[in-house]
Amino acid sequence: xxxxxxxxxxxxxxxxxxxxxxxxxxxxxxxxxxxxxxxxxxxxxxxxxxxxxxxxxxxxxxxxxxxxxxxxxxxxxxxxxxxxxxxxxxxxxxxxxxxxxxxxxxxxxxxxxxxxxxxxxxxxxxxxxxxxxxxxxxxxxxxxxxxxxxxxxxxxxxxxxxxxxxxxxxxxxxxxxxxxxxxxxxxxxxxxxxxxxxxxxxxxxxxxxxxxxxxxxxxxxxxxxxxxxxxxxxxxxxxxxxxxxxxxxxxxxxxxxxxxxxxxxxxxxxxxxxxxxxxxxxxxxxxxxxxxxxxxxxxxxxxxxxxxxxxxxxxxxxxxxxxxxxxxxxxxxx
Numbered sequence: 518x519x520x521x522x523x524x525x526x527x528x529x530x531x532x533x534x535x536x537x538x539x540x541x542x543x544x545x546x547x548x549x550x551x552x553x554x555x556x557x558x559x560x561x562x563x564x565x566x567x568x569x570x571x572x573x574x575x576x577x578x579x580x581x582x583x584x585x586x587x588x589x590x591x592x593x594x595x596x597x598x599x600x601x602x603x604x605x606x607x608x609x610x611x612x613x614x615x616x617x618x619x620x621x622x623x624x625x626x627x628x629x630x631x632x633x634x635x636x637x638x639x640x641x642x643x644x645x646x647x648x649x650x651x652x653x654x655x656x657x658x659x660x661x662x663x664x665x666x667x668x669x670x671x672x673x674x675x676x677x678x679x680x681x682x683x684x685x686x687x688x689x690x691x692x693x694x695x696x697x698x699x700x701x702x703x704x705x706x707x708x709x710x711x712x713x714x715x716x717x718x719x720x721x722x723x724x725x726x727x728x729x730x731x732x733x734x735x736x737x738x739x740x741x742x743x744x745x746x747x748x749x750x751x752x753x754x755x756x757x758x759x760x761x762x763x764x765x766x767x768x769x770x771x772x773x774x775x776x777x778x779x780x781x782x783x784x785x786x787x788x789x790x791x792x793x794x795x796x797x798x799x800x801x802x803x804x805x806x807x808x809x810x811x812x813x814x815x816x817x818x819x820x821x822x823x824x825x826x827x828x829x830x831x832x833x834x835x836x837x838x839x840x841x842x843x844x845x846x847x848x849x850x851x
Contacts, residue, residue, distance in 0.1 A: 520561040520597040520654040524549065525588055527581070527611075528571035529604025531631040531642040540634060542571035545602070548635055554647055561654040564596070574604025574611070574630075579722035579825050582614035589619060589626060590716045598625040598653035602646070605630050605677060605685055608663065612672030613822035614722075616661040616846045621714030625658045628672060629665060632683060641666070641683045648697045657703060659711035660847065662694060669695040669703065673819045673848040676789075689789045690814040691850065709847050717830075724828030726750040728821055730787065737767035744775035744782075750824040750837070751775065751782045752817055753804075759784045759793035759811055760800035772807035779834040783841050785812040785820050792850070810841045812849070819848045 526532055532545030546565045549555065555563060566588070572581065589599050603611055612628045619626060629649040631642030649664040661672035666684040674688040687693075695703035729735075729743045731754060744751050755761055762768055775782060784804050786793050792814040795801040804811075812820045823845070827837045844851055 521595070522561040522563055522598045522600055522650060522653050523589075523592055523596040524563055524565045524600045524602065525585065526565065526567045526571060526602040527585060528568060529574050529602060529608075529630045530633070531602050531635050531640075531646070532571055533634045534636060542573055544571065545635065549646070552643065552646075554643070555650075561598070561650060563650075572604070574607040577604070577607045577611060579614070579829075582611055582618065582822070583718065583722045585611065586615055586618040586718055589615075589622070590718060593622060593624070593716070596624075598627070600646070600649045600653050601626065601628045603628055603630050605632065609675045609677050609686065609816070609818040610822055612661060612663045612675055613816070613819040613848070614826060616671075616673040616848065617823050617826040618718060619661060619716060620846045621712060621716045623659055623711040623713035625653045625655070626661045626672070627653045628661070628663045632681065632685060648701065651697075651701055652695075655703070657705060657708060658694070660709050664697070667697050668693045669697060669701070671847050673822070673846055674816065676816050676818060689816065690792065719826070719829045719831070722825055722829045724749050724825050726752065726821060726824045726828065728752045728754070728817065730754040731756055731761050735762070735768065737765070737771040740768060740771040741774065744771070744778070744780045746778070748780060749828050751780060752812075752820045752824060753782055753784050753809070754787045754817055755784045755793065755804070756787060756800070758791065758797045758801065759786065759795045759804060760798050761803055763800045763803055769803045769806070772803055772809070776807040781824065781828070781834050781837050781841070782807060782809040783812045783820050783824060784809050785815055785817050808838070810838050812841070813851070815849045823848060
C-alpha cells in the first residue's frame with residue numbers, strides 16, 4: 518500500500534513569488550500538484566494544506582512552532598508521515614522545536630524548503646521536496662528530520678551553514694542520518710527507535726528565553742538586560758568549552774543575580790564543532806558558581822528551542838536544568 522503523507526506548507530522561499538519589494542510568500546498547493554514527478558507510482562499519496570497567510574521564516578516565533586506541532590498531532594492517526602515546507606532562515610529552530618514538541622510521535626516528520634523558489638528556473642525545491650517525500654515514505658525513519666540538498670539530518674542537530682549554497686545545512690559534531698545520492702542511504706545505527714506516546718502539547722509557547730553571545734568586553738549591563746524579567750531562561754554562547762571572563766567581577770555579579778531569580782542559564786559553545794565542559798577550565802568557574810547548565814554538544818538552535826519548550830510546559834527551574842542535561846530526542850551526546 519502507498520504511504521499517506523501530509524504536506525504542510527508553512528511558508529518560505531520554496532513558495533515565494535517575485536514582487537516589487539523582492540520575493541514574498543505566496544500560495545503553493547496548486548504548484549506542488551502540478552509537479553509531474555509527484556504522480557509517479559513510487560511516490561506516496563499526498564494531501565496538502567497551507568498556512569494562511571504563508572510566512573517568511575524570518576518572522577517565525579515559538580507560537581508558529583506550536584501551530585505546526587498541533588497540525589501534526591491532530592492528524593497523526595490519519596497519515597503515515599508528514600513533510601513540512603518551511604523557510605531556511607529559521608528552519609533549524611523549527612526542526613529542533615518540533616523534535617521536542619513531538620517527542621511521542623512514532624512516524625517521520627521531514628522539514629525541507631529551498632534556496633530558490635519552486636516557480637523559478639533552477640529551483641532546488643523540486644529535488645528537496647522529492648527527497649523529503651521519499652524519506653517520509655520509508656519504514657525505518659521515525660523522528661523529526663531536516664532534508665536539504667544531499668543531507669538527511671536529525672532535526673535537533675541541524676544548523677544553517679550557507680546562505681547561498683544548495684547544501685545549506687549541516688549537523689555539527691555528529692554525522693548525518695543519511696545521504697541522498699544516486700540512492701537514498703540511511704545509517705540504521707544512527708536512527709532513534711520509535712517511541713509512541715501521548716503528545717502533551719503545552720497550551721502556549723510563551724516562555725521568555727534570551728540568547729547572548731559572549732564577546733571580548735561584554736558589559737555586565739548587557740547580561741543583566743538579557744536576564745531581566747520577564748526572561749526565564751538564557752542560552753549563553755560561551756567561548757570554547759564553556760568559558761567566560763573570570764576576572765570580571767561585574768559580569769560574575771550579573772550571573773549571580775540571574776541565578777538568584779531562578780533564570781535557567783544554559784551554556785553552549787560558539788564553536789561549530791565541540792562540546793561544553795564547564796569544569797575543563799578555570800574560566801568556566803563563574804558559570805558553575807551561578808548554577809549554569811553545560812549544554813554539551815547541543816546547537817544554539819536546539820538549546821533555545823528546548824529551553825522554550827520545557828519552560829512553557831510549566832516545569833520548575835530545577836527540573837528544567839536537569840532535563841537540559843538529559844538527551845530527550847537525540848539533541849546531545851551524553
